[in-house]
Amino acid sequence: MATRHFLTLLDLSPEELDYLIQRAITIKDGLKKEGPVYTPMANRTLAMIFEKSSTRTRVSFETAMAQFGGHALFLSSRDTQLGRGEPIGDTARVLSEMVDGVMIRTFAHSDIEAFADASSVPVINALTDDYHPCQLLADVMTWTECRGSVKGKTAVWIGDGNNMCHSWINAARQFDFTLRICCPEGYEPDSEIVAAAGGRVSIHRDPQEAVLGADLVTTDVWASMGQEEEQLKREADFAGYQVNEAMLDKASDDVIFLHCLPAHRGEEISMGLLDDPRAVVWQEAGNRLHAQKALLEFLMLGRQD
Structure with a gap:
């Protein structure tokens, strides 16, 4: 199988992404019923390069490889020659000779593309x-577990047009749902990313109107x-963009709320929102493990139909 990378959701086809979501649910169900007995990655190593801090990402990838019978190798920029100026391509070629995959958490997207x-892995x-x-694999997995197919449904993003917002835009394209982005002027997502999504994505200013009838509401730190x-x-x-219980009341009766975490209570969300039964953020966080297991399996071993 030719080497496949996962730099954005657009690197996989809609059909492949649908497969990943269902495969993640299957892997999760097997883990809950039988424990970590499925170990398809014995003697395989994932290098994990972190140039930004992490909790959920490091724990989920490291646990995924351990439960799959493999090994995850943590590398920070302080511990590698990248931090001393080795060209990105040289590091990539060296690691390709030693490991079976590389996970990178960094700043410039152009660096991970290079x-x-x-x-070659x-x-x-x-x-x-x-x-x-x-994160979007885990989010769509959670949405699917809670409410079934996301196709044709409506999600609302409230907040900064940041990296999470960009990935929600790509998710709307790939999973075929509608996305309303509600942000203040000057905080819009990249216009080219929005334009590429066509009619599935719209920009709004009033969060009280944006959430009307929505199936899902999500946000991120400011x-x-x-x-x-x-x-x-x-x-x-x-100010005025905080997601709270009253705002969710204006959405669909079966709305769910997601947040990639960490959350700042009293800022982008109300103090008690994560305790609301419509908030499924702990399930969402846990699904990072299962969604990434499905992704690792797909990229390293291929489909397991």
């Missing part, structure tokens, strides 16, 4: 400044990693 271009985007596709110095300005600019 790494993938030089790599699968490369997985575990977050860049532009995209977070692994200041992402690297934007902490903008916190006070962003708090002022996003």
Whole structure:
């Protein structure tokens, strides 16, 4: 099988993404019933390069490889020659000779593209400044578990047009649902990414109107990693964009709420929102493990129909 990478959701076809969601659910069900007895990756190694901090991403990938019978190797920029100026392509070629896959969490999306271009083993985007596709696999998996097929449904993104928003746009394209993006002026997502999604995506300013009848509502912190110095300005600019229980009341009767976490209670969400039964964020967080297991299996071993 030719080497496949997962840098954005657009790297896989809609049919392949649908397969991944169902495969993740199957893997999760097997783990719950039988424990970690499915070990298809004995003696396989995943290199994990982190240039940004992480909780869910590191734990989920490391646990996935352990439960699959393989090994995950943690590498920070401080521990590798990347941190001392080795060209990205050189590092990619070296690791390709030693490991079976590479997961990268970094800043510039162009860096992970350059790494993938030089790599002969699968490369997985575990977050860049532009995209977070692994999170969307877990999100769509959670939505599917809770409400069935997402095709034709309506999701609402409230907040900054950031990397998570970009991946939600790509998800709308690939999984065929409608996405309403509600953000203040000046915080819109990349216009080319929006345009490529066509009529599935629309931009809104009033969150109270945007959520009307929605099947899913989601948000993210107002200041992402690297934007902490903008916190006070962003708090002022996003006034009125907090997601709360009253806002969800205006959505569909069976609406669910997602958040990629970590969440800042009292800022982008109300203090008690994560305790609302419509919030399924803990299930969503746990699904990172299962969705990424399905992705690792697909990229390293191929389909397991």
